[in-house]
Amino acid sequence: MTTQRTAADRISLLQGTLDVLILKTLVFGPRHGQGIARSIQRQSEEVFFVDHGSLYLALQRLEDKRFISAKWGVSENNRKARYYSLTAKGREHLAEKTTEWQRLTRAMELILGGKRAPDVEEA
Amino acid sequence: MFRRRRGAEDFADEIQAHLALEADELEAEGLSPEEAHRRARVAFGNVVAAQESFQLKSRVFWFDNLLRDLRFALRQLQKSPGFAATVIATLALGIGANTTVFSIVDAVLLRPLPYHQPQRLAEIQSSDVGQVYESNDVSYPDFFDWRAQNHSFEQLVSYHDTSYTLTGVERAVHLDGEVVSAGLLPLLGVQPQVGRGFSAADEKQGARVVLISHALWVSQFGSEPSIVGRTVHLSGDAFTVIGVMPNSFRFPVTAPKNSFWTTLAIDNEPHNPGTANRGMHFLTVIGRLRPGVSVAQADSDMKAIAKRLAREHPNSNAKHPSARVQGELAVLLGDTRTLLLVVLGAVGMVLLVACGNIANLQLARMRGREREIAMRAALGAARARIVRQLMTESLVLGITGGLAGCLLALVSTPLVLRILPPGVPRAGDASVNLAVLGFALGISLLCGLVFGTVPALIASRTNLVEALQAGGRAQIGGRDWLRSAVIVGQVALGIMLTSGAGLLLTSFLKLTHANEGFNPDHLVTYRFETPDSRYEHTRPEFYRQYFQKLRGLPGVEAASGSVFPPMGGDEADLSFENPEQPVPEGQRPSAIVDIVAPEFFRTMQIPFLAGRDFSDADTEQSPQVMIVSEAFARKFFPGENPLGKKLRPGASSDARGPQWRTIVGVVGDVRRYATDRDMTPIQYLPASQLSRWCCLTTVARTAMDTLSLEPEAAKLVASMDSDIPVTDVHTMDDLIGLQLTQPRFAMVLLATFAGLALALTLVGLYGVMVYSVSRRTQEIGVRLALGASRGAVMQMVLCQAVVLVGVGIAIGIAATMASASVLRSMLYGTGARNPIVLALVCVVVALTGLLAAYLPSLRASSIQPMQALRNE
Structure with a gap:
């Protein structure tokens, strides 16, 4: 019935990943908090479970750092919601972080996948 | 600066919106509305926790905390009104006394003289070498030579008191004034409000010009500017008024009632001129140091001149072969300085005793709250939060005490000014001003911080497990010697203050009962x-x-x-x-x-x-x-x-x-x-x-x-x-009383402060003993159960007090002996180390201490052993 998996299958988010995920979600346009949470869960194929307390804290943090901006708006089903959108500074930060993550996952993949990687030290 | 970007309500709205949107979506997936809402809420997790963490991360959370701490502190203090009242009253007394005394010290000692660059003003006295009694006043010929020969002063001015009768007005009036040399106004950097100052020609023989005070101008001449140039009659002589001084002008500052200033031409009489008599010493001389010249340099300059003059005029100057230059303010203060410093020291000691009491009260209270604090720590309060919480309480007490002290100062300053000796310069200008209030507030904040921080830090180190288990009998031994040290210090300070007061009292009694050599009863004096x-x-x-x-x-x-x-x-x-x-x-x-x-x-x-x-x-x-x-x-x-x-x-x-x-x-x-x-x-x-x-x-x-x-x-x-006109009508008793105001002032203030210190020490010792007994209830119960007599228990408690008081008295005696010389110049008919006074003081302090310990010892001896043991 529900599309959510059971708690045992979920992986809690690594420290610092939530910020990047939020920023990535906002690339496609403004969203409210609930939409962001849903989107992250859905896109990770329900692997990531977003703790909502942490989510709003992260949103507050990103807003403070001026990576995102927020204003109140109305949702498609006519509910008042606070919409977050990416700023130029946020976009820049996201690009930076994305590269970092890609290098990290590649390195992890190389090691965990059992292949020898001559250039691991450099990474 | 601390504007909150987002309110808590806004955040709560956002969460509500989240829950609604989630429920909508779940409903769309086919759940019933109730189930959808329930799921949305479950999925969100703890709403309150989210809101709380939002609060914590909010930029102004410290301000919220402060308000919360304040409210909490007030609630806590309301719960122990006795403690709060004692602390606030103690602080108010300490700070009130300090503020009052500081107001006066500020006006008399600290404020600069009301002239241009007063730090460059110095007084030059003639002096002998080594001989004890010789007038420091200067003669005119010496002054003229000093004025002409020195290299250290821009201006040198002589002056002496005089008084005249002003006639030709409605009713003849007696006026006090000053005979000065012509350079006075440039030297002080003051201009007349109307008219001109003196010129060199006004010093010539026969010149009769006068500057009048603003008060005289208003009272006798109707504030008419046309007074300048008019002739007035002073004791029969005709003087031309050349100007009116500003309302704020005082010269010398010790004679605020001076009504006129005239030149030394008065003393230049045709026959037997005072201005030519080198043996007549009656002038005070002040000068303005040249820029960059120090008092010490001027001193050696003037000494050289005086030495030369003594060689040239041995008949008149042999007894005044030297000179001395001192800063004007220092000369003006004279022995008033000692008096005020002694009083300031005394009041500082009272503040120390008061602070000691507060520290002890706080420590005892912290001890009583150990379990509460441990409980809060166990429930997750951060140590820093607990410390801040406790400090807020102390600050509330400190500031409240400070405000009460300011009120006390506002009331008591006029009272103290009334008993102040008349010779104290500038005391008339004393008032509780901004600087003084700042001083008081500073003290109270400092008290609050110091006496809040130490107990708070100690309390925050409380070992949770120990404090919570076994009914909270965990002890931290270190605090007991701290409390004992505070009591010992208080007793020692009490001894010093009381013996000082005792000496001044003895000296005052000797003075008032001294044989004057004549009978002052029913004697009246007046002048004309x-x-x-x-x-x-x-x-x-x-x-x-x-x-x-x-x-x-x-x-x-x-x-x-x-x-x-x-x-x-x-x-x-x-x-x-x-x-x-x-x-x-x-x-x-x-x-x-x-x-x-x-x-x-x-x-x-x-x-x-x-x-x-x-x-x-x-x-x-x-x-x-x-x-x-x-x-x-x-x-x-x-x-x-x-x-x-x-x-x-x-x-x-x-x-x-x-x-x-x-x-x-x-x-x-x-x-x-x-x-x-x-x-x-x-x-x-x-x-x-x-x-x-x-x-x-x-x-x-x-x-x-x-x-x-x-x-x-x-x-x-x-x-x-x-x-x-007849003036200065006094009874002889009044005149004697007037001369005794300084000793009386010192005695009354010191006795007040000594009494305060003793009372505070009594309260402090009592508190410590009561606390110590309540802490040892179980131990005493065991002793009684094992057969100790009630007398022995009482003795044990009293012994503890006797040791504290005894050590305090010993230190106090040593400190009194060491600091005895401070009071010497203020004592008459008694030495600064008077064993009888000291012995009496020790008895008084010891009795005070025993009194403070008696009630707690009584309480200890009436402990019911069974109850004491069961309670624990």
């Missing part, structure tokens, strides 16, 4: 001028008639006059020639002189030891005579009969110069100042043979209420000369 312009030659006759009439008034038992009456505050030193011990002119002996009318000794009830009184038969033409005091006879004629001996005191009335005088009488000694330590030798000369000496102060002994003579006396004087 007999101006030279009318009485230069007729003075003796005028006075003879006047005293005859005065003695005839009803209620007057005896009456006479004296130029320098005892307790009047004026005196003159006169050198004399003794043919039996010829010495060079510059080294002649000198003694205090008084010039009196007949019957002076009978009026004052000064005993006649030998010989006769002056009489109206002693005239300028008859053989010249004098009377000496017992101390004079002892000092200058040891083992001899002074009667019939001849001396030549350096006082003259006409062109003949000083005359040889026969000693015709010996009288008992009198105390010239109420605070004199010794009876000084005095030479008495008859006013009837020195007609140019002005003016006699009347002394009259009455049978009735002393001051009721005033209207009759004023009428009598007016009937003889309507242009002579």
Whole structure:
């Protein structure tokens, strides 16, 4: 019935990943908090479970750092919601972080996948 | 700056929106509305926790916390009103006393003089080398030479007091004023409000110009600017008014009532000019240091000049071969400085004792709250939060106490100013001002911080497990010696303050019971001028008639006059020639002189030891005579009969110069100042043979209420000369009281502070003992259960107090001995280390301590062993 998996299958988010995920979600346009949470869960194929307390804290943090901006708006089903959108500074930060993550996952993949990687030290 | 970007409500709205959107979506997936809402809520997790963490991350959360801490602190303090009241009252007393005293110290000691660049003003005194008693005043010729020869001062100005009668106005008035040299206003950097200042020409012989005070301008001349250039009559002389000084102008600052300033041309009389007499020392000299010249440099400059002058004029200057330069403020303060510093020290000690009490109260309270704090820590409160919480409580107490102290200061400052000695310069300007309030607030904040931080830090280190288990019997031993040390310190301070107060009290009692050498009961004194312009030659006759009439008034038992009456505050030193011990002119002996009318000794009830009184038969033409005091006879004629001996005191009335005088009488000694330590030798000369000496102060002994003579006396004087106002009417008791104000002030304040300190120590010791007993309830219960007698338990508790008080007393005695010299200059008739006073003080303090320990020991001995054991 529900599309959510059971708690045992979920992986809690690594420290610092939530910020990047939020920023990535906002690339496609403004969203409210609930939409962001849903989107992250859905896109990770329900692997990531977003703790909502942490989510709003992260949103507050990103807003403070001026990576995102927020204003109140109305949702498609006519509910008042606070919409977050990416700023130029946020976009820049996201690009930076994305590269970092890609290098990290590649390195992890190389090691965990059992292949020898001559250039691991450099990474 | 701390504007909150987003309110908590806004955040709550957002969460609500989230929950609604999630529920919508779940509903769309086919759930029932209720189930959808439930799931949305479950999925979100703890809403309150989310809101709380939002609060914590919010930029102004510390402010919210502060408000919360404040509310919590107030609630906590409400729960223990006794504790809060004690702390606030203690602080209020400490801070109130401090603020009051600081207000006065600020006005008198700290505030600069009201002149341009006052730090460059210095006073120059003539001085001897090593000899104890010689006037520091300067003579005119010396002043002129100093002014011309020095390289250290931009300006040098001489001044001395004078007084005149202003006539030609509605009613003749007596005015005090100053005779100054022309450079005064540029030296002070002050301009007249109307008119001009003095010019060099105003110093020339015959010049009669005067600057008047703003107050005189308003009261006598209706604030008319046309006063400038007008002629006024002062004691019969015509003076031209050249200007009016600003309202704020005071010179010297010790004489705020001065109404006029004139130039030294007054002293430049055609015959026998004071400005040419090098032996007449009666001037004060101040100067403005050149930029970059220090007081020490000026001092050596002036010393060199004085030394040269002493070589050039050995006859007049041998006794003043040196000079001394001091900062003007330092000179002005004189021994007032010691007095104020002693009082400031005393009040500081009271504050220390008060702080000690607060520290102890806080420590005891923390101890009582150990479990509460441990509980809060166990429930997850961060240590920093607990410390801040406790400090907020302390600050609330500190600030409340500080405000109460400020109120107390506002009330008590005028009271203290009223008992302040009249000689304290600038005290009239003292008030509780912003600087002082800042000072008080600073102290209270500091108290709050210091005495909040230490216990809070200790409390936050509480070991959770230990504190919570076993009914909270965990002990931290270190705190007990801290509390004991505080008590010992308080007792020691109490000893120092009380012994200081005891010494001042002893000294004051000695002063008030001292034999003055005359009988001050029912004596009244008053003054009036007999101006030279009318009485230069007729003075003796005028006075003879006047005293005859005065003695005839009803209620007057005896009456006479004296130029320098005892307790009047004026005196003159006169050198004399003794043919039996010829010495060079510059080294002649000198003694205090008084010039009196007949019957002076009978009026004052000064005993006649030998010989006769002056009489109206002693005239300028008859053989010249004098009377000496017992101390004079002892000092200058040891083992001899002074009667019939001849001396030549350096006082003259006409062109003949000083005359040889026969000693015709010996009288008992009198105390010239109420605070004199010794009876000084005095030479008495008859006013009837020195007609140019002005003016006699009347002394009259009455049978009735002393001051009721005033209207009759004023009428009598007016009937003889309507242009002579009677001034300065005082009873002798008032004059003596006036001279004792400084010792009385010191005694009253120190006694108050000592009492305060003792009371606070009592409270502190009581608190410590009560606390200690309550903590040892179980131990005492065990002792009693095992057969200890109640007496033994009481003794045990008292012993603890005795040890604390004993150590405190020992330290206090040592500190008192060490600091005794501070008070020496303020003591009369007692040494600074008076064993009787110290012993009495120790007894008082010890009794106070035992009293504080008695009730707690009683409580300890009445503990029920079974109950005590069960409770734990």
